[in-house]
Amino acid sequence: MIKRCPQHGFFRGEHCECGSAGQLLLDETKTEQLGRLVAGGLRHFPGDLGLEMDSRGWVDLAKLGEVVRSRHRWASKELVIALVESDPKQRYEIHNDKVRARYGHSVDVELDHADNRLPKLYYGASEEEADRILEIGLKSASQRYVHLSTTPQKAWHVASFRTGNPKIIQVDAANAQKEGVKMMTVNDDIVISEMIPSRFLEILATKDILKAAQVPRSN
Ligand SMILES: [Zn+2]
Known part of the structure; x- marks a missing residue:
């Protein structure tokens, strides 16, 4: 309400x-x-x-x-x-x-939010999706931009609504942006991005996510 x-x-x-x-x-x-x-x-x-x-x-x-x-x-x-x-x-x-x-468009827009400043970003996917993404790169089938998370835990949380045991993909945002991939800050949780080539992507080992999860959250 x-x-x-x-x-x-x-x-x-x-x-x-x-x-x-x-x-x-x-x-x-x-x-x-x-x-x-x-x-x-x-x-x-x-x-x-x-x-x-x-x-x-x-x-x-x-x-x-x-x-x-x-x-x-x-x-x-x-x-x-x-x-x-x-x-x-x-x-x-x-x-x-x-x-x-500010995000979530399926219609074609060219948003002009501030450039992302975080060096690493994260995306959660099922195992099959993750394999495919590492082959062909990361883009959204239904949305104008890919929606990335600012921490591995947030990516895990978002993906857990869709799939049982999400794989977390780490995006080398710093280098992708250096090579011209546009990434924009939406809020503390979300960064939106144009299509990301697979060379900037890697699967994050589960133990790294658990380790990161022990860091106290700042909200
Ligand atoms: Zn009040």
Whole structure:
């Protein structure tokens, strides 16, 4: 659900970090409905909703407000803003009356986030997938960019939803970028990348992942 704290603005869940119960704006069901619609419009099928998206993924916020209102009578531009600002995954951003998804596109966009600065990045895959990736390189079949994780543990976590015992592929991001592969920082967890040739990839031994997992997390 989405609520508003009089002092700290929009938040998800029962209470604001300050302890305030806040004012309820959207219950769980409506938050999900609005979230699905906004994801569709900003990541997957803007044209089907009558939205014009520029090459960087930006869409007019007022127009998106009209679109969500035409689908759900209770929805509005203000609730889109609340959804964006309260999102714990920072999926979207608003700038100059425009809104876009920061990652997760299946439509063709050329994003312009800051260049990745981490020397190593990680991707989790099933054993069969991992073998194939090491042969042909890493790219996404369904998404515009490959989504990489910033630590082996995060990659493991993401992949564990899809496969039982994920293999973790380590990406030599520093050298790949030096040779022209574009990689961009989305947030503390995710870096998105153009196709990565196999020479920058290697399977990480499980014991290295376990060793890394013992390092205390910084959140
Ligand atoms: Zn508060």
